Amino acid sequence: MMEELVRMVRITKRFSNVVANDSIDFTLYRGEVHGLLGENGAGKSTLMNILYGLYKPDDGEIYVEGRRVYINSPKDAIRLGIGRVPQLPELVESLTVAENLTVLLPGLHASSGLDYILEVARRYGISLDFDAIVYHLSFGEKHKIELIKGIVRGSKILILDEPTTMLSPWEVNSLFDCISKMRDEGRGIVFVSHRIPEVLRIADRITVLRRGRCVASVTRNEVDEHELVRLMIGTDIDRHTVRDRVELGEEVLRVEDLHVLDDMGGEAVRGVNFYVRRGEIFGIAGVAGNGQRELVEAITGLRDVSRGRILIKGEELSSPRRFRLYGSHIPDERIGLGLLPSFTVLDNIALTFYKNFSNNGFIKFNELKLHTERLVETYDVVTPSLGTLAGKLSGGNIARLILARELSSDKDLIVAVHPTFGLDIASTNKVRKLLLELRRKSAVLLVSEDLEEILQLSDRIAVMYGGRFVDIVEADEADPEKIGLMMSGVMGS
Amino acid sequence: MDYITEFIAMMISASTAILLAALGEIYAERSGVLNLGVEGMMAVGATIAFYATLSTGNIIIGLLSASISGMLLSLIHGFISITIRSNQVISGLALSMMGLGISSLIGRNLIGTPLRNSLGIIEVALLSDIPVIGAFFRQNALTFFSYILTAILWYILFKTKIGIAIRMVGDNPKSADSLGINVYTVRYRCTLLGGALAGLAGAYLSVAYTPTWIEGMTAGQGWIALALTVFSAWNPLYALIGSYLFGGIRILQFRLQPLGLSPPLLSTLPYLFTIISLALLNIEKIRWRIGAPQHLGKPYHREEA
Numbered sequence: 167m168m169e170e171l172v173r174m175v176r177i178t179k180r181f182s183n184v185v186a187n188d189s190i191d192f193t194l195y196r197g198e199v200h201g202l203l204g205e206n207g208a209g210k211s212t213l214m215n216i217l218y219g220l221y222k223p224d225d226g227e228i229y230v231e232g233r234r235v236y237i238n239s240p241k242d243a244i245r246l247g248i249g250r251v252p253q254l255p256e257l258v259e260s261l262t263v264a265e266n267l268t269v270l271l272p273g274l275h276a277s278s279g280l281d282y283i284l285e286v287a288r289r290y291g292i293s294l295d296f297d298a299i300v301y302h303l304s305f306g307e308k309h310k311i312e313l314i315k316g317i318v319r320g321s322k323i324l325i326l327d328e329p330t331t332m333l334s335p336w337e338v339n340s341l342f343d344c345i346s347k348m349r350d351e352g353r354g355i356v357f358v359s360h361r362i363p364e365v366l367r368i369a370d371r372i373t374v375l376r377r378g379r380c381v382a383s384v385t386r387n388e389v390d391e392h393e394l395v396r397l398m399i400g401t402d403i404d405r406h407t408v409r410d411r412v413e414l415g416e417e418v419l420r421v422e423d424l425h426v427l428d429d430m431g432g433e434a435v436r437g438v439n440f441y442v443r444r445g446e447i448f449g450i451a452g453v454a455g456n457g458q459r460e461l462v463e464a465i466t467g468l469r470d471v472s473r474g475r476i477l478i479k480g481e482e483l484s485s486p487r488r489f490r491l492y493g494s495h496i497p498d499e500r501i502g503l504g505l506l507p508s509f510t511v512l513d514n515i516a517l518t519f520y521k522n523f524s525n526n527g528f529i530k531f532n533e534l535k536l537h538t539e540r541l542v543e544t545y546d547v548v549t550p551s552l553g554t555l556a557g558k559l560s561g562g563n564i565a566r567l568i569l570a571r572e573l574s575s576d577k578d579l580i581v582a583v584h585p586t587f588g589l590d591i592a593s594t595n596k597v598r599k600l601l602l603e604l605r606r607k608s609a610v611l612l613v614s615e616d617l618e619e620i621l622q623l624s625d626r627i628a629v630m631y632g633g634r635f636v637d638i639v640e641a642d643e644a645d646p647e648k649i650g651l652m653m654s655g656v657m658g659s
Numbered sequence: 660m661d662y663i664t665e666f667i668a669m670m671i672s673a674s675t676a677i678l679l680a681a682l683g684e685i686y687a688e689r690s691g692v693l694n695l696g697v698e699g700m701m702a703v704g705a706t707i708a709f710y711a712t713l714s715t716g717n718i719i720i721g722l723l724s725a726s727i728s729g730m731l732l733s734l735i736h737g738f739i740s741i742t743i744r745s746n747q748v749i750s751g752l753a754l755s756m757m758g759l760g761i762s763s764l765i766g767r768n769l770i771g772t773p774l775r776n777s778l779g780i781i782e783v784a785l786l787s788d789i790p791v792i793g794a795f796f797r798q799n800a801l802t803f804f805s806y807i808l809t810a811i812l813w814y815i816l817f818k819t820k821i822g823i824a825i826r827m828v829g830d831n832p833k834s835a836d837s838l839g840i841n842v843y844t845v846r847y848r849c850t851l852l853g854g855a856l857a858g859l860a861g862a863y864l865s866v867a868y869t870p871t872w873i874e875g876m877t878a879g880q881g882w883i884a885l886a887l888t889v890f891s892a893w894n895p896l897y898a899l900i901g902s903y904l905f906g907g908i909r910i911l912q913f914r915l916q917p918l919g920l921s922p923p924l925l926s927t928l929p930y931l932f933t934i935i936s937l938a939l940l941n942i943e944k945i946r947w948r949i950g951a952p953q954h955l956g957k958p959y960h961r962e963e964a
Contacts, residue, residue, distance in 0.1 A: 240839050
């Protein structure tokens, strides 16, 4: 008989008018990895934030080791032996690695407890420079610190929230080794993810959430990939998009020996050469933090070039305005760079279109409204009205609103960064089809960490690692495994 | 006593008030609470200390009541900025004006009253005879206390977990919260400490530096303390050095006047230094190294991103 660690009963949580968790039951046993599967917005993080004391449930009961508990803060959760590894590192960047970790442990002096931390790190095969300031670390290293934090606090229960999001395949393997070790020690581990293959690889039991409800709770052997897809999204959707041949046109974007500095003055892009022609999607694959962000910012005119040239339609790029003349930009930072949350839906659309709808400086609102209504409909943006503040929309609708604005303006160059991040499968397919369609008349530069997306859409693929292109390959000759290895820096061209 | 030693002694005693106030503000700001009410808390502290000492004849009671009055005022600011999560700048400015008003109101009848007992100069045997350095050992008790306090507050902030917790709360409250640190408690405690020290700084002016009460006797020293907080990069040790620099400038205003240097021009120097240090702080590299509190002035609410 398996020993019950956590039982969450009929958990309900509402945010204003959205029901994030609708009477969810969840049970975790000792010595198991429990996959909590669902699409973005299905309510996984909310449920786990309730277990960790970050959110208060509106309704429902929580039992830990059979005892009814009230978890009002992370402090309470930690006392119950619950640890959590957040999706994105929540570290204090100005402190050292050691300071970030020792504060968890008893003792007054700043370094007391460091020996214990070192022992934990050694036991789980995690190596770190404890004197380094967190700010200087890579994403993978920061994630390791969070993992140690989780292990130290979560003596019984450990929540891993989308732990593989930004890790290279290499780092994922060592994470999984670590998880297995903890399972063998008798901890209960919740593995929150929307990545079916990973859940199937590591989980013993799987709970699937859809739109705030629990739709299934099964053991690993009862299900296969197709069944999980069906549970997760409700219907079977063919994820394959057929890429047809498009005639190649002239060169729209040319980048020559480009060097770009990051915020700290270090060289983030170190000599990149490529071109994108009308009629093709040029995909840049790579793990975040390898210079993609700086490269895109340089191409869109948002960051200075330290050496080299960027030519758009043969003209040297000098400002964001220049880029805007010929280009559209779908940024990964949707709120802020993509749209203004305190502006209405209509105003956000007007940001790029006001010139088309103005008369001697006065905006012709009626025409603009009609245009916006059409866009909102075409791109399936669900909004109460055009006067709703953009920041009030859900993540998926915010993404669609940006796409509506950027893709409807018929530019020669489209720069899309993680365009489907956080979207559900149906919207993802729609965006992908749209990009394929758009390449008939435009040149498309696609930057994504989702290798599947890159492989599916791109005509040519560049792999970026450490600020350089490891290789540029034709899509037909691309070998996914080889690209994966190049992304993690294990293999050169 | 030679000229230089005498100058340094004067410089130190002119600096103690801004040092005490800045030490408190460093803790408040390290925890993320910007309290612009220092001037007001100092003014009330000065008045209460004078009044309490005058009526009880006991300086300790005077100092304690000044600290408590500073704490009470900072509690208002804490409630507005931590619990209600309102705008800290406005609340702090209001506190400053309110403090100055309260101090004038209470102090109306104190003008011109002499204080019979005030904090006298203590000379440490032998040490006070050393040239130059001796100046540090020929001061009143509160100034001696400020040396010790600087060392203690520096040690706590950088060498203990209490300090790490405070810096975490000011830098990334979400992270601190998920580690099980109570963001609100830490912020309240730091704000109250800031209030207590601002009150004590005011008391220093009215019962030690110039044992008398006049309206507006803080004369902008609270604002200089705020400038010093930034200038010192939120580090108690640098605040000690910076306070002597700023205090030295104050003394120089009187010394250099006969030479034709305009005192108002010299009195702008602390602010000029602060602007320079702010400009330097905006260089991101330096900002990170120093650890300027990233969430300074921003309220924290758990269920909001």
